Amino acid sequence: MAEAPKAVEPPVRAAVGRHSSIVYSDDRRWAEHLCTFVRDGLDRHEAMRYFAYATEPAQVLRTLSDAGIDAQEAVRSGQLTVTNVAAPHRGDAVFDPDGLIGRWHEGVDAAFADGYRGLRVIGEMSWAERDTDDADRMLEYELRVHHEVFERLPLTGWCFYDRRLMSEERLNVLAGAHLTHRGDSVAEPTLQVAPLDGAPGFLLNGSAGWDTRRTVAAAAAALVRTPHPRPELDFSALQHLDADSLVTLAQAAARRPGGAPLRIRQAPPTLRRLLDLFPELGSTMEVVVR
The missing domain is CATH 3.40.50.300 (P-loop containing nucleotide triphosphate hydrolases)
Known part of the structure; x- marks a missing residue:
């Protein structure tokens, strides 16, 4: 049959x-x-x-x-x-x-x-x-x-x-x-994190600092556990990124399986300066131009 x-x-x-x-x-x-x-x-x-x-x-x-x-x-x-x-x-x-x-x-x-x-x-x-x-x-x-x-x-x-x-x-x-x-309608929080539309990764909007450390930590946890091999962070709407937040995201990138650097879209000048100050973070993050 x-x-x-x-x-x-x-x-x-x-x-x-x-x-x-x-x-x-x-x-x-x-x-x-x-x-x-x-x-x-x-x-x-x-x-x-x-x-x-x-x-x-x-x-x-x-x-x-x-x-x-x-x-x-x-x-x-x-x-x-x-x-x-x-x-x-x-x-x-x-x-x-x-x-x-x-x-x-x-x-x-x-x-x-x-x-x-x-x-x-x-x-x-x-x-x-x-x-x-x-x-x-x-x-x-x-x-x-x-x-x-x-x-x-x-x-x-x-x-x-x-x-x-x-x-x-x-x-x-x-x-x-x-x-x-x-x-x-809802007001935009100090720091808003949302999925990217059309690519694996997240958009950060607003200011990342001490007051938003828990939000940054949650985004970092999502980066560690997402199964996609090359997720991206879009910083095009980010107004401020402090050193602690950058380190949290870089540590998350380093803990991801596979070792591929985390792709960063529209890196603000402050991020580039922080990468210059902490070159060891450069191996975990790759700035891409879109």
């Missing part, structure tokens, strides 16, 4: 627009984003997962039903699940970016196995406000997930940020790590 042909997976759409930060400050706006997300999932025949932190699952389902969406049928069929978790995706009280990235691959495989054309996920992110260390790992994750997940998989993820539950600085840093923003 001839072997049955394998199911053809739909092509992965452009990553930009499928990983979005959703900032809101009232329940009405939360409901609007929720209903838009679920309606799109139903139209596309995609599996949907809602990971709640501050919202009761019953409220999610009631809101959908009030908007004319047959949420109960979507739950019954398995297309929609709503899970109330104290801190999303944490195992043994530790946030693990590597483990979560692996689970997205497993989740998409499971969605295909169930006959869906992709997976879409909402995660309430206000839990990051209560734990500084996990918030730093969360920033590392948000920076990595664009290239490691959304450029490879038919996954749509909306990260819900409730302005009422988070400090403006932390919300702005985490929301700014997405290439697509929906909902309320």
Whole structure:
């Protein structure tokens, strides 16, 4: 008997627009984003997962039903699940970016196995406000997930940020790590780090100094762990880079497997002067002209 042909997976759409930060400050706006997300999932025949932190699952389902969406049928069929978790995706009280990235691959495989054309996920992110260390790992994750997940998989993820539950600085840093923003506008933090569009790496925007050392450390962790052999840092929007931040990034480049220098786009004069002062850093960083 001839072997049955394998199911053809739909092509992965452009990553930009499928990983979005959703900032809101009232329940009405939360409901609007929720209903838009679920309606799109139903139209596309995609599996949907809602990971709640501050919202009761019953409220999610009631809101959908009030908007004319047959949420109960979507739950019954398995297309929609709503899970109330104290801190999303944490195992043994530790946030693990590597483990979560692996689970997205497993989740998409499971969605295909169930006959869906992709997976879409909402995660309430206000839990990051209560734990500084996990918030730093969360920033590392948000920076990595664009290239490691959304450029490879038919996954749509909306990260819900409730302005009422988070400090403006932390919300702005985490929301700014997405290439697509929906909902309320956010102010640019002192230092914003976001994935590059079209190449593996990150864009630094603003000022990197003592006050932003945790953001720089999260970007450095993302550089160490990203699997891409030649990631880049784009400094074209960077206004200030202190020596400590440069050393943190250079040490991250040195810890990457393979030994290839980290590529730096649009190096500011201050970076070139620092490299002149610390020539040992030159072996870990390569300034490129674009």
